[in-house]
Amino acid sequence: MEAVTVIIETPKGSGQKYDYDLRTGKMKLKKVMPLGLVFPFDFGFIPGTVGGDGDPLDVLVVSEVSAFAGCAVDCRIIGAFKVVQQEHNGKPVRNDRLIGVPEVSQRYADVSSLGDLSKTIVEQAIAFFTSYNQQGGKKFSVLEKLGAGKAFQLIEKSRKDLPMDRLVEIFLPLRDGNGEVFPKQLYDGIRVELTTKFGGLTEYSRNPAKGFWKPDEGTAEQDELLVFEVMCSETDTEFWSKLKLRLLKLFKQDSLIIRCSKIELLCCCVFGALGFFHQRQD
Known part of the structure; x- marks a missing residue:
């Protein structure tokens, strides 16, 4: 499968959440998280896609390094968490999280699927997203863990769902x-x-x-x-x-x-x- 370009919004270890602002073309500080809650890995999005929440598909980039906000990283997608997120109004929304590994990574060079990652990394990632959403008054539920093939299908479908404008x-x-x-x-x-x-x-x-x-x-x-x-x-x-x-x-x-x-x-x-x-x- 081809590599996809991920734009990093929030770097690994950050206690602040950043979002890309389409209007200004710059990264914008969205929120400061509670003390002790930080992003376990770089977090970003795939340009040219749209998820169930109307935003580009989210990607957690598993790597031994920390990039910076706005950095473009070519990644291979190794899997995804199929997610339903309950919003403040109680409405359930699909908001899947893809997992990627940078093409240049050395420590994770042999990782091509979620099964190649340690169980601890996968569990910590789910625990982080659960806690992060709880802080925002939302409920985060993983319906299924997807392999690389099905994860890539999510990307292809999301591209087709984009408005041709x-x-x-x-x-x-x-x-x-x-x-x-x-x-x-x-x-x-x-x-x-x-x-x-x-x-x-x-x-x-x-x-x-x-x-x-x-x-x-x-x-x-x-x-x-x-x-x-x-x-x-x-x-x-x-x-x-x-x-x-x-x-x-x-x-x-x-x-x-x-x-x-x-x-x-x-x-x-x-x-x-x-x-x-x-x-x-x-």
């Missing part, structure tokens, strides 16, 4: 600087790559968009464009940056536009049928 548009030229049409195979490869990664793709090829630009001489020219659109749940800046660099070389361009817009779904009735359209917020 990002529209990414890739503007590609149809002709080179000499007016020659680019080979169809170039677009076929990009089409397959994007469809495989995002599960679908929309393209505008019959009526290409017209882009106008003025070179230094002051004369206006027309550039035919092919537009690919994909929908996704989050903007993977690293992926799009690397793709843009490849496309610039592939099409021998000095510049190329990849634009991301936030989609707001609006409901409307059309001739008695329920329809949807999207409004982009650039």
Whole structure:
């Protein structure tokens, strides 16, 4: 199974709980825990996932070292605690805890499942989460201990449950600087790559968009464009940056536009049928 990137929020040994603040993009102090209660290992989340509580999936990172808040750690997932958490209002909520081991760990290099960990570590982790939730007036109940395979299935499902509210548009030229049409195979490869990664793709090829630009001489020219659109749940800046660099070389361009817009779904009735359209917020 592939490694997943975990963003550490609260370091090992910390008596304070930190959360990542989406609004500011910074770590925020959430609470100070009672004297003697500290995190047994680094605690964080997997970006691009959503759990039963509406937040990204939580991960306890078992390691011989302590990272820092905001540190990104590549981990192999070795298992999970399938959890029901009773909130203040008595409503039960699924809030599973995954267990990961850093790829660079030496002490836990041979650990690939919960069974490879000592019984003490597993019991202490459950005891910590139970005590932590009791302090917050919540009840923490482990329904089942999952192996690595089922734990990874939780991650895959959580990614599918994310709202697809990002529209990414890739503007590609149809002709080179000499007016020659680019080979169809170039677009076929990009089409397959994007469809495989995002599960679908929309393209505008019959009526290409017209882009106008003025070179230094002051004369206006027309550039035919092919537009690919994909929908996704989050903007993977690293992926799009690397793709843009490849496309610039592939099409021998000095510049190329990849634009991301936030989609707001609006409901409307059309001739008695329920329809949807999207409004982009650039």
